[in-house]
Amino acid sequence: MRSATFAGLALCAAIVALTAHAAATRWRVVKADPDAVAADARLMAFALPKGRAVYAAHCAACHQADGRGDSARGVPNLTDADWLYGSGQVSDIQRVVESGIRSGLKTSWNLAVMPAYASPTPSATEKIAPLSPPDVRDVTEFLVWIERRSADGAAAARGRDIFEGRGGCYDCHGVDAHGDPGIGAPNLTDNIWLYGDGSRAWIERSIERGHHGVCPGGARRLNAFQSRAVALYVYSLSHPSNARPAGPT
């Protein structure tokens, strides 16, 4: 009887100790500098399984279970090194997790929208004139040319003039078309396409119809630990070395 009581007490003590340890580790994950957590193998080993569960519940519907996204829907691939917003640090990812992109939350990324050039008012905020169908084809040809693919040189030259001039494309994508991660403007020279496969048809469609993809913010659905854990998990998708379990120290 006495030994059973001791065993019960020991079990309770073990549960309390484990719970306290888990709580303390959660505390450390949340308090740590987000960009430093990834280097701490123990914290990563603790946070990643939780982050994976949050990802499966809230992110996988769009970004897919493997994080490779869906370019047919403009959902970015999270496993490569190409980051639309920021530079792919955990803090950048966590900001998107919490505030989203054009999510309606005041803290979300919402600085730039790809204008729909085949409409009377391509941009709601900028004074940009619409383009004609030949203009759209010329800009498309320029974008094909800039990726060193075979293109009509004369059309590409006209397209460059539009890109750097009245089209206003340079304003977000830069004169060199390398994009701007400060506003989520994609690099147009790296053959990584957020929308479609980089074919002329897809590029024309993007120019004609514009884009303003949305990522919901999790600020009201996720607690601080969940936000941090899923940010770390997403980070690990493009940094597999940080996802290894903790080794001997």
Place this chain on the structure above:
Amino acid sequence: MSSQTSPAAHRPAPTTLEGLLDLRRANTPRTFFLLALGATIGLTLAGIGLFTAKGTSTFIVPAEDVALVNQHPINRTDYDAAIRSLFGVNPSAATPAQRRQVLDDMIREELFVQRGLELDMPSVDPDVRSALVSAVEAQVAADALTKQPTDAELRAYYIQHQDKYASFGVMTVRDLVAAGKRATDPQLLQAAQALRQGVSPDAVAARFGLKDSGKVSGEEYYFAARIHLGDGLFDIARALRNGGASDPIAQPDGAHILAMIRNVAPQPIAFEQAREQVLDDYRRAASARLEKGDEVFLRKRANILIAKDLQ
């Protein structure tokens, strides 16, 4: 398996100090004492919570916050972001002076926000009122965006609103004008006929003394052609087939003839191609519905009294 308990446990303990401390025996005074003690502690805590100005408060700053100002948290993520944007360094690399500056600024802001609420700024400051209204509207939109519609829901929405999802119409049209002439002029009728027979617009213009109006130039989207030609001429142009020509049309500046080079009418686009726009429209509609619902709810629960002269 039978359990055996000591007979001593069933015997009441004597009401002495030893008896009170003997936990192996039942003791009625001890039971009542502990009950009373627990109730007193509970009532005291509740009383402090209810009747002190600060209410229940914590002395521990939660991990996700960097400070509590009158128990209101200052978020660690906001603090980290402020350090990065102000000094361009990670929080762990910031100097103590940089950290203190950011924290001081955030505490100051929080104090002023709280003071603003004490002063009832939303009631007196139109900018605060307007900011609050737009923030609440944005929150409603954010709630609508949180729900990811299924493909079936999107397809149902697409089918319901299919007329909205079409390719852009494109036309290349020449607008020839005979200044000061009437639409019934026989020469203009001949010009229209020549266009229909395949004579080039330039040749027809030269032979019948017509000029290009200059309103449209080259291939244009329907919306642009409508703007350039005006609704009346555009509606006539849209009905023309490739190589077709209109009858002379009376306009204030003379008679016009439209020669259609190429007309590609808008075509319905498949769900897969329209998906982004469908999702956008679906969310916009959901947001509008939510906002309307919120307003109805707020009005329903509000006590609104209206002055007699406005009733």
